[in-house]
Amino acid sequence: MIEGIYIHIPFCEQICVYCDFHKEIATDKKKKLYINRLIKSIDHLNDDFSELKTIYIGGGTPSNLDNVLLEQLLKTIKVKFDLSKIIEYTIEANPNDITNQKSDLFAKYGINRVSLGVQSFDNQVLSSMNRSHQAEDIEKSIKLLKKAGINNISIDLIFGFNNQTLSQVAYDLEKAISLNIKHISYYALILEEKSIMHYLVKQGKMGVVDEDLDYLMYNKIIDTLKENGYKHYEISNFSLEGYDSMHNVLYWTQKSYLGLGSGAHSYVDDKRFFQSPNVQEYISSSNDQQCREFYPSYPLEDALIFGLRVLEGINVLALEKQFKISLFERYPAILTLIDQGLLLYEDDSIRLSEKGLMLANNVFAALLEEHHA
Numbered sequence: 001m002i003e004g005i006y007i008h009i010p011f012c013e014q015i016c017v018y019c020d021f022h023k024e025i026a027t028d029k030k031k032k033l034y035i036n037r038l039i040k041s042i043d044h045l046n047d048d049f050s051e052l053k054t055i056y057i058g059g060g061t062p063s064n065l066d067n068v069l070l071e072q073l074l075k076t077i078k079v080k081f082d083l084s085k086i087i088e089y090t091i092e093a094n095p096n097d098i099t100n101q102k103s104d105l106f107a108k109y110g111i112n113r114v115s116l117g118v119q120s121f122d123n124q125v126l127s128s129m130n131r132s133h134q135a136e137d138i139e140k141s142i143k144l145l146k147k148a149g150i151n152n153i154s155i156d157l158i159f160g161f162n163n164q165t166l167s168q169v170a171y172d173l174e175k176a177i178s179l180n181i182k183h184i185s186y187y188a189l190i191l192e193e194k195s196i197m198h199y200l201v202k203q204g205k206m207g208v209v210d211e212d213l214d215y216l217m218y219n220k221i222i223d224t225l226k227e228n229g230y231k232h233y234e235i236s237n238f239s240l241e242g243y244d245s246m247h248n249v250l251y252w253t254q255k256s257y258l259g260l261g262s263g264a265h266s267y268v269d270d271k272r273f274f275q276s277p278n279v280q281e282y283i284s285s286s287n288d289q290q291c292r293e294f295y296p297s298y299p300l301e302d303a304l305i306f307g308l309r310v311l312e313g314i315n316v317l318a319l320e321k322q323f324k325i326s327l328f329e330r331y332p333a334i335l336t337l338i339d340q341g342l343l344l345y346e347d348d349s350i351r352l353s354e355k356g357l358m359l360a361n362n363v364f365a366a367l368l369e370e371h372h373a
């Protein structure tokens with residue numbers, strides 16, 4: 001049963017230097033063709049959506065669509081799905097796209113959560129990132145969303161960017177807390193090979209934060225948010241009581257979700273597949289099956305890695321029952337990781353320790369290496 005829908009809008013106003021997502025800058029004509037194709041795809045869906053709980057419109061930058069196109073899409077979604085049963089309906093937005101009309105449009109069509117791409121409250125950092133918004137836009141956008149009745153606001157922040165300092169991170173935290181943001185996704189910058197930043201670093205035109213400072217920043221984030229009532233529930237995610245991201249929890253717990261739009265991934269009936277990331281190919285295809293590619297699914301590996309990303313960890317007995325294995329025999333590395341203090345084994349559950357959180361990628365690499373051995 002499909003429990004979540006993801007809809008991908010691959011268009012952005014400008015390209016941020018660190019980004020390697022599936023996105024492009026497009027003409028109005030291309031955007032229109034894309035939305036028409038997406039609407040056709042939604043109209044033709046005939047899966048069972050009686051258990052649907054979440055809808056997530058992401059990108060790219062969905063808020064960058066003009067109001068006419070956006071309304072056509074939102075209207076199609078409203079007609080197709082029974083929104084009265086949807087618990088969480090999120091759209092990603094850039095702060096500078098939020099106007100009175102746009103926030104009213106979100107609310108009119110049942111969107112009850114907005115994920116704002118804030119990244120930093122510091123104009124100098126925002127400008128080096130080549131973000132399209134400025135710090136002033138952030139508070140303005142939050143006010144407009146709240147005025148439209150949308151109080152469940154999540155923000156994305158980044159640490160470890162270029163020459164970012166610990167005091168700049170402290171300032172971002174102070175601003176986020178003072179705005180009473182319900183949910184914060186705080187990502188460590190990863191220097192992605194396909195990003196503009198990778199090229200700039202190679203040319204010596206941009207720096208990277210060193211590992212020690214990176215740890216200090218992550219520690220500062222965890223401690224400050226905890227002190228201010230946020231639950232640290234996933235490696236990069238923090239929430240006030242009752243505001244965990246339900247849609248992401250579906251991904252982390254291997255529930256079925258359907259991805260629509262170019263490049264969107266799905267997990268349905270134990271099968272994983274994605275739509276062609278080539279926007280033109282997606283637009284030209286006559287149906288989703290035509291540009292769909294399947295790839296292998298590793299349910300045990302997913303349950304292990306996604307389960308460890310969530311801070312409460314994995315119940316060993318439940319996992320062993322589900323996959324009919326002995327976890328420690330299948331993954332002897334877990335015992336080594338426990339000895340090294342990277343994993344904790346308590347009350348039949350394994351989870352990342354504080355030290356393991358800082359070195360999570362090493363933990364996952366050790367487990368994946370064993371999985372593929």
Ligand code: SF4
Nearest residue numbers: 012015016019059060
């Ligand atoms: S970070 Fe977001 S807004 Fe920036 S280029 Fe990537 S998808 Fe677009």
